[in-house]
Amino acid sequence: MTATGDNGPKPKKWTKRILWILAVLVLAVGVAVLYINLAFPKVRCQAVDHLKSPDQLGDCFQCHLKATPKVAQDWYESKHGVMLVKCFVCHGQPDGKGSVPYAVSPDVNTTCRKCHDPSIKKMEYKYGLKPVCTDCHPFHNNSLHHKAYVKPVAKKTVQ
Amino acid sequence: MAQGGRKLPKKWLILLAVLVVVIAGAAIPLAQSSTTEFCMSCHEMRRYQDELKKSPHAVDKDKQPIGCQQCHVPNSIGLRYLTVKVVLGFKDIWVHQFGDPENLDRRAMQPVARRFVVDENCLACHQDLTKDARGEKKISPIGELCHQAYLQENGNTKRGCVGCHFNMAHLPEFDRRYFFNQEFAKRLSLQTAERRR
Missing domain, CATH: 1.20.5 (Single alpha-helices involved in coiled-coils or other helix-helix interfaces)
Incomplete structure (x- = not known):
């Protein structure tokens, strides 16, 4: 015991x-x-909020002219803007509709290929590919105006 | 009564002494490890100093060389300071000991580095957000709109300074193809050419 x-x-x-x-x-x-x-938030962009409140779903560009003026204006003046390749084509939609997942920084290897697959294949055959499209091809900044005829270094240094 | 009165302060005194020793013992290495010399004691950090020396952030407005900690460690000592020191310190030690410091994936490192650069460090030198980096000329209308959004005056962007201002002091290979990094890239390539000679 x-x-x-x-x-x-x-x-x-x-x-x-x-x-x-x-x-x-x-x-x-x-x-x-x-x-x-x-x-120290991993993603400082508050785009996640779009998922929470449905009233935030609307004209991306109108709001982003204020929220992210540079990005909005760059897109507006870029080749994508002139061709009216709108935000959702690459960034997807907050409600999850469409084939592109909603993302702040889209996966370039899939989203770019959606439209540019033929030229990517051609480039791959001719020069080989750098791992990420946007290393050489600016997506928002590829401008028709401003320094339109000053070719970015990118296009010259691809071997 | 007297015994009890003496005992309590003695306990507190010892506790206070221990606290002082602990804080001093923590503060001194924390301060010593926040110097450029300390960063450079690891050879893999050389390339970042080489890049910094060719960057727009090589020297401040008094022509004094800018140190690593001026951007990478929060200026004000507090919880954020401690967090950055602990997180980045352990990460660096881990990679130095168990990682491959010669072949770092700089694409993966960029978001981590940017995450821990606090705005107060940028604002310590660049106070007037309506003027350019040197505080001389007015910035472009678009830039002004962006800074208004940052200050929550007109719009509300949650991006910090480094959320838009990329490649201020470092420029990995894959970023050099952007035409707006042209000058920095040129200076870097000159540097590597010199070294080869």
Whole structure:
């Protein structure tokens, strides 16, 4: 009786203590990770909010002229803008409709290929491919105006 | 009564002494590891200093060389400072010991580096957002709109400084093809050509 009485509580105490320490550690790590993600968010763009409130779904360009003026204007003056290749063609739609997933930075290898597959294949055959299209081809900045006839370095240095 | 009165302060004094020792013991290495010399004690950091020296951020307006910590470590000491020190410090040690520091995936590194560059560091030098980087000329109308959106005056962009201003001090190979990085890239290629000679 006495032997079991002595041995009984001891391991219980230890397991309890270890559990407590573990719990505090897990909590500390959790708080730290939470703080890091709050203070230094991975994606600072609030486009995620579009998914939450349906009233945010509308004319991307009208709103983004204010939210991201440079990007909006660059697109407007770019070849994509002039051809009216609208935002959703590459960035998808917040409601998830259409074939392109909704993304701030779309996967270039799939979205570009949707339209440019023939020319990509041609380029691949002639020169080989750099891993990411946008390394050489600016997507919002490929302008018809401004320095339209100053060819970007990109086009000259592709071997 | 007297005993109890003495005991309590003694306990607190010891606790205070321990706290002071812990804070001092933490603050000194934290400060010492926030210097360019410390960063350069790892050889894989050389290339970033080489790039910085050819970048628009090589020297400040008093012609003093700009150090790594001026951008990469928050200026004000606080929770954000500690977080950046701990996260980036452990990441750097981990990669140095167990990673492949000679062949780093700079494309994957860019978002991480940008995530931990705080706006206050940029604003420490560039206070007037209606003027250009040197504070002389007015910026373009589009730029002005962007900064108004940043300041939440007209529109509300949540991008920080480095969310738009890329390649201010470093320029990986794959970014050099952008025509707006032309000058920086040219200076870098001159540097590599010199080294080969």
